[in-house]
Amino acid sequence: MSSQKLETRSEHDLLGNLDVPVNAYWGVHTARALENFEISGVPIGHYRSLVRALAFIKEASALANHELGELATEQFLPIQKACQEVRDGKFDSEFVVDAIQGGAGTSTNMNANEVIANRALEIAGFKKGEYEHIHPLNHVNMSQSTNDVYPTAVKVALIIEIMALLDELKLLRExxxxxxxxxxxxxxxxxxxxxxxxxxxxxxxFVAYGVTIAEDESRLREAIRLLSEINLGGTAIGTQLNTPEGYAEAVCRHLSVITEHNFVVADNLIEATQDTGVFVTSSSVLKRVAIKLSKIANDLRLLSSGPRAGFGEINLPPRQAGSSIMPGKVNPVIPEVVNQIAFTVIGNDTTVSMASEAGQLQLNAFEPIIARSLMMSIVYLRRGCKTLREFCVNGITANEEFLRRTVENSIGLVTALSPRIGYESATAVAKRAQETGQSVRAVVLELGLLTEAEFDEILGDVDRLTGRG
Structure with a gap:
């Protein structure tokens, strides 16, 4: 069996020459990363919002550099068009480097620079790799460093994803x-x-579950506000090296316009370049969301347990057979998957905490694992909310008669009777009901503390009984 030789083109970097596939939009720097980082098997192109964010930033930078007279029109226009195509999703498959990588995100930035440069070359009528016309670093990466591009891209991507999560939380709350x-x-x-x-x-x-979700929506909106402060324009360590005067403000303005979201330049770009506190805060909010959703899932499992040997108060919609050996068994699989999402998010929060703490001096080298952890958490939570809403909450039914009987039989009912029969009599009723196994109703009637009509009146006054009156 003969194998067809892959057609390649030769590219050069500081390590020397390297052949890359002739049809690839990525180049030598991406190829090195592909060799070095076979880690998660998840490429950055898997995260559509991150690819969009990178394209937004490269376009905003091209606009700012062109406006300030740094980038010639013959390079600017093809780069702008290429960025727009990338952000529209036409080249996601070309973003191939692993989401977990060394180098503080350099491989991600290089991947974006090369894809945009090679597509811009095609638009301008040249071949891929003819970098003397449009260069990944000299033109696409002009006035930039990975150290301001990457964290800004992560922030933009997180805002995109959090807004999508907010949409799902709203629907679940409703x-x-x-x-x-x-x-x-x-x-x-x-x-x-x-x-x-x-x-x-x-x-x-159930109303309380909706309220707790609303509280988390508010915390996520606060996180978006914090994520909107960026260090773009700070370049390597925040000193704005190799940028024209006014670049930071210009690129932020253009980024705000093309994303339709208001970004602001950090007051101190050196601090903003080394600090990852906003990612810690965002991760903590996501952990809060996860914990509260998991608590709700636990409640739904408890309330639906049985159906005859458990609480049995509500019925979850059956989704699949629950056992290979026990006929008729149906498990609460949707709340269970929400629990597992929560466990993952909590673990990701620990990863973000450790990675943030490990930063040194003017840069945190571990932002790629921070980004992957946060993106994973948000995506899982968004999908989990949708799954919980569609396949569980919307189809829940109540066992109303059973619930009413449990109220009548519960020793706890004496608390509601206490204002009518007195604390001492209520205590006697509770004790006798507990000792004899009788219902509270039976003991109250037997002791002549209330008539049947009076008891039914109290039990029927749902508003007073439940604090709604």
């Missing part, structure tokens, strides 16, 4: 609110420490 309205009059027993507490409605329980 689903819980809708269930809250549907279950508004379904009375049940609330629990503290898994023990019977006092009555509430199932609607109140």
């Amino acid at each position: 689903s819980f609110a809708a269930k809250g309205a549907e279950f508004a009059s379904v009375i049940k027993m609330g629990r503290t420490q898994l023990q019977d507490a006092v009555p509430m409605t199932l609607g109140q329980e």
Whole structure:
């Protein structure tokens, strides 16, 4: 069997010459990274928002350099067009370097520079690799360094992803609110420490889930505001080396226009270049979201447990057979996957914390693993919210009659009766019901503390019983 020889072109870097596939838009620097970093098997092109962010930044930089007289029109126009094509998703498959890489993101920046340069060369009527006309570093990377491009790209990408997560959280919140309205009059027993507490409605329980999600939406919007401060224009360490006067302000202005989001230049570019605190804060907010979603998932599993030997208060929509040996068994697989997403996000937060702490002097070399961890967390949470909403929350039903019986039988009901029969009598009812196994209703009637009509009146006054009156 004969194998066809791959057609290549030769490119050069400080290490020497290297052949790259003739049709590849990436070049020698990307090729080196491909050799060096076979780590996760996940290329940066997997993260569409990061590719878009890189293209936004390269276009904004080209606009600023052209405006300031640094980049000639014959290079500017093809570069701008290439950036627009990249941000539209036409070259995602050319962003091939591993998401986990050494070099503080240099390989990612080089990959972007080469793809944009080679596409710009084609647009200008030249061949890939003819860098004497449009060069990845001299032109596409003009007035830039990986050390300001990469963290800014990560921030732009995170904002894009967080906004998508906010959309899904809003829809999930609305689903819980809708269930809250549907279950508004379904009375049940609330629990503290898994023990019977006092009555509430199932609607109140579901409304509370929506409120807790709304709180997380607010925290995520605060994170977006923090992520909107960038060090673009600071170049290597924040001293603005190799940039024309006014470049930082110009590139930030152009980035804000093309992304339709207001970015601001950091007050101190040296501090902003070495600091990764905003990523720690963002990761902490994502961990908060994950923990609270996982708590809700735990509750849904508990409330639906059984169906006959557990809580059995609600029914989750069946999604698949639950056992290869136990016929008829259906498991809460959707809440379970939400739990596992939460475990992943919590682990990612630890990674972000360690990577941020490991930064030294004027740069943090570990931003690639910070970026990968944050992107993974946001994407998982977004997909988890959608899955939880569509395949679980929207289809939940209540076992209303069973819930009402549990209220009547619960010792906790005596707390609601106490204002009518007195604390001492309520204590006696609770003790006798516990000792004899009788319901609270039966003991109250037997002791003549209330008539049946009076008892039903109290139990039927859901508003007073559940604090809504």
